[in-house]
Amino acid sequence: MSSDTTGPAPPGTSTRVGAPAGTAAFWCDRCGTPAGEGDHTACRAARQWEPPRHCGHCRRRMKVQVLPISWAAVCVEHGETRA
């Protein structure tokens, strides 16, 4: 699991393909607001049962495909995260 993938919500075993090296997530990957502002406790809890919807690096809404035992989320700028 890479550490710069998904903002404040730990997705467990997610892996980002093509992530910019060394850039920390700035946006909450669930609600799309700044990860460092406000309370994202509910977002973290919800992420146990949800894939990310926003790119942690640029806030763009991602194209997300949920499959029976996996998911993949694609940001046009920052690539794919999957688990």
Added chain:
Amino acid sequence: MPEILDQARTQVLENGVGLDEAGVLAVLNLPDEHLPAALQLAHEVRMRWCGPEVEVEGIVSLKTGGCPEDCHFCSQSGLFTSPVRAVWLDIPSLVEAAKQTAKTGATEFCIVAAVRGPDDRLMRQLREGVAAIRAEVDIQVAASVGMLTQEQVDELVEMGVHRYNHNLETCRSYFPNVVTTHSWEERWETLRMVRESGMEVCCGGILGLGETVEQRAEFAAQLAELDPHEVPLNFLNPRPGTPLEDRSVVEGKDALRAIAAFRLAMPRTILRYAGGRELTLGDLGTRSGLLGGINAVIVGNYLTTLGRPATTDLELLQDLKMPVKALSATL
């Protein structure tokens, strides 16, 4: 023992006749101290009229998001500010998903699309996908692509789709509070055509949309009148951006009461755990439901949200000594 449970023991367990709306309401209104007895009776009914096997299913979204309808619970409506973006699944990925599902021991694989009804493009994609799955994967294929024309019903039968899901979602009297872009009756008409085609009817809904307990009983009675082969039971998982995003999830005990009540209304149907059980029931409640009338599960992830790992549910079934229904038993 409450009178309604005595009545259900004779009427439902012994004679196989489901409770009517008033009976379902009485079960839904049982005080907490009688919930274990209701679940135990529902479990006995399930074992008597369905047997110990559990049907396992996986579902996948062929077309996600961008739906023109306004189902207030759904993050895939294009009318709300949901973060869910439109995306199509390609055929190789669809077949791979079916293979993954089959590996869990599932006998059912349901292909779902977020649409009002299928257009030519979706029907072509479905035809290609179903053919590819049937050629490569040993699993029964079901579909859920909205409201159908008679021509489309016939086409699905010809493709080899053996079961069609079309949820009524909630009771007739509450439906206009949940959906305004089409009617409950339009859904019923699709279900009628599906039944007449010979495909198995899969029809359930979501509890916790704001319906009253009386309306929950009304819903169970309407489903019993439809007499579907399968009833998927969802519990609202409030989705960001939808009109129901601020609703509370159903209380665990109310969910279990509903499971028992729906089983006592429909002793022979496949009653399936679907979405929302992770939030509403957790691990302990999931177990209680399987010992309270449930005899089928969706394993793994849902359409836009994640479920428990398939292995967790399969281990639970093993622990409960409930065999997974084999494919040979469904043919």
